[in-house]
Amino acid sequence: MAPAGLLGREIAFFEALRGAGVPVALSEVLDATRAMGAVDLLDRESLRTAFAATAVKRPNHRAVFDRLFDLWWPAVTGEPTRAQDLAEREPDEQAPSDEPADAGQLRDALRDLLLSGDEEALRRFTREVVGSLGRADAAPGRQNWFSYRVLRALSPETLMASLLERLLEGQQRGGLAERVARQTLTERIRQFQEMVEAEIRRRLAEDRGVEQVSRTAVQPLTEQVDFLRASRADMLELRRQVFPLARRLATRLTARRRLGRSGRLDFRRTVRASLGTGGVPLVTHHRPHKPHKPELTVLCDVSGSVAGFAHFTLMLAYALREQFSKVRAFAFIDTTDEVTRFFTPGGDVADALATMSAEADLVWFDGHSDYGHSLEEFATRYPDAVGPRTSLLILGDARNNYRATGIGALRQLVQRSRHAYWLNPEPVAYWSSGDSAVAQYAEVIEMVEVRNAVQLEDFVQRLLPQ
Amino acid sequence: MQSPYFASVDDVEQRLSAVGYLPDHAIATTVFLADRLGKPLLIEGPAGVGKTELAKAVASAVGAELIRLQCYEGLDEARALYEWNYKKQLLRIQAASDDAAWDDIHDDVFAEEFLLSRPLLTAIRRTEPTVLLIDETDKADVEVEGLLLEVLSDFQVTIPELGTITAVRRPLVFLTSNATRELSEALKRRCLYLHLDYPDAAREKAIVLSRVPEVAERLADQLVQTVRALRAMELKKSPSLAESIDWAHTLLALGLDTLDEQAVKDTLGVVLKHASDQARATTQLKLN
Numbered sequence: 158m159a160p161a162g163l164l165g166r167e168i169a170f171f172e173a174l175r176g177a178g179v180p181v182a183l184s185e186v187l188d189a190t191r192a193m194g195a196v197d198l199l200d201r202e203s204l205r206t207a208f209a210a211t212a213v214k215r216p217n218h219r220a221v222f223d224r225l226f227d228l229w230w231p232a233v234t235g236e237p238t239r240a241q242d243l244a245e246r247e248p249d250e251q252a253p254s255d256e257p258a259d260a261g262q263l264r265d266a267l268r269d270l271l272l273s274g275d276e277e278a279l280r281r282f283t284r285e286v287v288g289s290l291g292r293a294d295a296a297p298g299r300q301n302w303f304s305y306r307v308l309r310a311l312s313p314e315t316l317m318a319s320l321l322e323r324l325l326e327g328q329q330r331g332g333l334a335e336r337v338a339r340q341t342l343t344e345r346i347r348q349f350q351e352m353v354e355a356e357i358r359r360r361l362a363e364d365r366g367v368e369q370v371s372r373t374a375v376q377p378l379t380e381q382v383d384f385l386r387a388s389r390a391d392m393l394e395l396r397r398q399v400f401p402l403a404r405r406l407a408t409r410l411t412a413r414r415r416l417g418r419s420g421r422l423d424f425r426r427t428v429r430a431s432l433g434t435g436g437v438p439l440v441t442h443h444r445p446h447k448p449h450k451p452e453l454t455v456l457c458d459v460s461g462s463v464a465g466f467a468h469f470t471l472m473l474a475y476a477l478r479e480q481f482s483k484v485r486a487f488a489f490i491d492t493t494d495e496v497t498r499f500f501t502p503g504g505d506v507a508d509a510l511a512t513m514s515a516e517a518d519l520v521w522f523d524g525h526s527d528y529g530h531s532l533e534e535f536a537t538r539y540p541d542a543v544g545p546r547t548s549l550l551i552l553g554d555a556r557n558n559y560r561a562t563g564i565g566a567l568r569q570l571v572q573r574s575r576h577a578y579w580l581n582p583e584p585v586a587y588w589s590s591g592d593s594a595v596a597q598y599a600e601v602i603e604m605v606e607v608r609n610a611v612q613l614e615d616f617v618q619r620l621l622p623q
Numbered sequence: 624m625q626s627p628y629f630a631s632v633d634d635v636e637q638r639l640s641a642v643g644y645l646p647d648h649a650i651a652t653t654v655f656l657a658d659r660l661g662k663p664l665l666i667e668g669p670a671g672v673g674k675t676e677l678a679k680a681v682a683s684a685v686g687a688e689l690i691r692l693q694c695y696e697g698l699d700e701a702r703a704l705y706e707w708n709y710k711k712q713l714l715r716i717q718a719a720s721d722d723a724a725w726d727d728i729h730d731d732v733f734a735e736e737f738l739l740s741r742p743l744l745t746a747i748r749r750t751e752p753t754v755l756l757i758d759e760t761d762k763a764d765v766e767v768e769g770l771l772l773e774v775l776s777d778f779q780v781t782i783p784e785l786g787t788i789t790a791v792r793r794p795l796v797f798l799t800s801n802a803t804r805e806l807s808e809a810l811k812r813r814c815l816y817l818h819l820d821y822p823d824a825a826r827e828k829a830i831v832l833s834r835v836p837e838v839a840e841r842l843a844d845q846l847v848q849t850v851r852a853l854r855a856m857e858l859k860k861s862p863s864l865a866e867s868i869d870w871a872h873t874l875l876a877l878g879l880d881t882l883d884e885q886a887v888k889d890t891l892g893v894v895l896k897h898a899s900d901q902a903r904a905t906t907q908l909k910l911n
Contacts, residue, residue, distance in 0.1 A: 182812055188660065195659040196632070196652060203632065206652040214816040216667065216802075333849070333884050336908050340852040341824075393857070400859055401802070408804045433709075508903065 167193065170229040171212065173371045177225060179218045185211055201232055217379065224355070228367050231359050233284065260310045263290075268316050271345050272323055279345075283352040286311065291357055302360045304353050313346045380610035384466035384582045385554075392465050395610060396472060402610065403476030406617055420444040450482040451548045451575065451620075456535060458553030459519065460490045460526045466582040467552050468510050470613065474550075475500050475509075477617070485542055488513060489531035492521035495539060526556060528594065529563030536566040548620060549574040551602070554583050557594045568601045580607040580616065625792055627658050628685040628752070635684075644673070644680030645830050653817045654681060663775045663796035665760075665811065668819035670801055671863030677819070678756040678797035687752035687795065692742040694763035700770060704780060706739040733784040743774050746794045753794035760810075761800040768810045771798075776813045821854060827867060835871040845882040846870055853894065856907055862894040869893050884910050 167190065171181045192207035205226050213222045263286055270279045291307045317339070324338045362370040379398065382391045426442035455474050457467040471486060478484045488496045494517040499509040521530065535542070543549055549570060571577040579602045581588065581595065588595040588604070595604060607613050629635045635651040635658075646654070654677070657664040666674045682689040692703055700706075712732040719728050740748065746755040757771070774780060778790035798814060800806060822830065828847045832838065838846075846867060854861045862870075873893045879886045888910045895901045904910075 180808075184812055188662070188815070191660055192656050195656060202648055203652050206649045207656060209649075210653045210656055210664075210815040210817060214665070214811040214814075216818045216820075219818060333882075333887060333908050333910070337845075337848045337852045340855050341848060344851075344855075396857060404803055405805070508899075 173225055177221050179221055181212045225371055227355050228358055228362050228371055264311055267311055271320060280352060283356050287356040302357045304357045307353050313349055383608050387465055395469055399472045399476050452483040452546050453481045454485045454542050454547050455550045456487045458526060459488045463554050463582055470552055488517055488519055490519040490524055491527035491530055493531045493535040494518045525558050527560050528557045529561035532563035532566045536570055543570050543574045545575055547574045549577040551579045554581055555595045555598055556592050559592050562594050562597050564597055571602050577602050579604045582608055584608060629655050629658050638684040639680050642680050642683045647826055657815050661793055663798060663814045664817060665798045665814035666817045666819055667800045667802050669863055671865035672819045673864055674799040674819055675758055682754035685752060687754045689754050689756060690742050690746045691756045694759045698763045698767055702741055703743050704741050705744045708737045708739050712737050744780055747780055747790045750791050755794040755796045757798045760798045761803045768807050772809060831867055831871050834868045838871045838875055839880060842880060853904055858900045859897045866894045
């Protein structure tokens with residue numbers, strides 16, 4: 158039985174955090190409790206900081222934490238009363254009229270708020286509009302709250318044009334100033350959307366209990382998002398993480414290599430070091446072990462369904478290219494083309510992917526995935542791409558539209574290569590269902606499930622030599 | 624228990640501002656908590672947002688001496704904690720007359736006199752106020768973290784020949800990390816955690832103005848907005864606070880008072896350090 162009151166609330170909150178996948182150790186709960194005693198409890202942001210500092214020790218857990226904190230320690234409860242709101246208002250702000258404002262007026266108000274960038278006022282506005290626009294009576298005495306009702310009625314994105322006009326005020330359009338202003342406004346609109354969603358969650362939590370809403374409010378961490386289900390925003394976030402991920406992987410690999418057995422005795426350094434101990438070689442020095450670097454050939458399906466996954470993996474392969482002696486990339490939809498030329502050293506990989514989709518010759522017949530033809534093309538046109546030192550990676554979901562599989566060509570490729578793996582972004586449960594040719598391919602090549610960035614990271618570690 | 628350095632969160636804010644570091648509410652609260660709870664503070668975040676600067680600012684705000692341990696690959700006990708002065712010990716043994724008892728010398732050479740104190744031990748033994756900064760913890764090897772655990776949780780160091788040395792006055796400890804690798808759970812559990820990110824527009828402007836006071840307010844405004852637009856792009860290395868300040872210095876030195884297309888184009892190299900990033904920014908901002 159959990160204790161009641163503040164402490165009980167705190168413990169239940171950390172329990173919910175654990176449920177959302179944030180590991181909170183007992184010692185951290187103790188620290189948080191001590192911290193609670195040290196800060197001003199009436200200041201909500203102080204409490205948030207105190208909890209974050211003691212219990213959330215990874216930046217990618219912070220979003221989950223903030224979301225749950227807003228639910229468990231809401232800034233206001235119930236319907237914001239007029240009197241309370243009036244008291245909070247600055248004297249020069251216009252008092253709200255008593256009759257409910259129509260959407261047009263609200264849009265005007267929102268535009269002014271977005272223009273001024275006053276966060277506190279925007280938050281009060283959010284509370285009001287969610288109260289008036291977001292509610293739908295579900296059953297007598299029960300209410301449902303929907304963010305899309307609010308966002309549709311106000312459609313903040315469509316305010317952009319008039320906002321830009323007001324902000325730029327006669328400055329030249331299309332230039333740097335517009336780009337910068339647009340960025341600022343996009344950020345504020347996104348902020349407003351998030352406020353609306355947070356407010357909706359708060360209302361829901363009051364209606365249904367905070368535990369239930371906590372469970373549904375938490376989104377998976379970016380690195381655990383399925384490639385095949387990732388939204389555009391997820392994909393963008395993932396792409397931002399490619400370079401940090403590559404750096405982390407590279408650091409870990411170099412550390413692993415250093416720890417491994419060292420090479421031949423370095424005679425000169427050993428003798429030099431022995432001078433400090435009167436000519437007795439107490440410590441021997443060794444030459445660093447020269448790591449064996451494999452060649453990497455990536456052959457990826459870039460058709461619509463799996464393009465996101467292929468792009469992410471290609472970006473990672475290129476970010477890690479120092480770990481390989483040579484990286485070659487091939488892409489296919491129903492025929493294969495070499496795309497290595499688009500990835501110039503120091504070039505921008507995101508641009509490279511765009512040019513690749515535009516310029517590479519990937520469609521032969523109808524633009525639907527054809528693994529059989531693509532594999533045969535690959536084997537005949539690029540016989541030098543796979544040799545005894547090559548690690549061959551094939552990326553794709555093996556959904557072949559019931560066409561010929563080209564299994565013979567694949568078998569030969571696998572035999573010629575040093576290692577060969579097939580990375581499949583589909584969950585294992587869906588393999589071999591419908592038009593998937595996994596069963597046939599898995600007989601000749603090792604098929605690995607790589608659904609998210611975490612699994613990819615694990616795989617890359619396995620691929621690279623010790 | 625020693626008396627804390629700071630009286631309240633506001634006190635932290637005021638004293639840090641007084642020495643030229645403008646903290647936001649979260650930073651001030653976390654520093655206050657680190658002081659109150661007597662726990663080390665682990666600061667993580669991208670390069671150039673003022674992680675090291677924060678530790679320095681706290682040191683000068685409380686009038687403490689800053690002891691810095693810079694981590695690097697291959698850092699070991701002998702460089703971080705303590706080392707026996709081997710050569711001096713050897714001399715002592717050779718200088719001893721033949722009739723001196725071996726037992727005496729044996730105890731003698733493992734005395735205070737022959738101990739070379741390194742940053743961690745120095746910080747623990749000081750009686751004056753001390754701020755210990757362990758910089759770029761992620762660069763050190765994993766074994767060093769194990770070494771830090773005893774120091775950070777109990778503020779003590781065990782030297783086999785001398786026994787355990789416990790801190791007379793607990794130093795304020797700051798660890799910084801660029802997150803090139805994940806630090807161990809054990810280390811993180813012993814620390815408070817602060818993720819320093821790029822500051823919001825208002826704070827960034829205030830920082831630029833306080834660091835480069837000669838810069839006009841309107842220019843600072845433009846600069847901050849432009850840097851934020853750059854950060855929103857998909858770049859290899861986003862410009863950080865240090866780059867904003869450099870940019871302000873550059874614009875000042877060039878005598879530019881407004882940040883238009885030409886000015887950005889000419890000085891882009893100050894904020895973006897990759898050729899591909901520059902090319903991308905140039906096309907997206909339509910500079911050419």
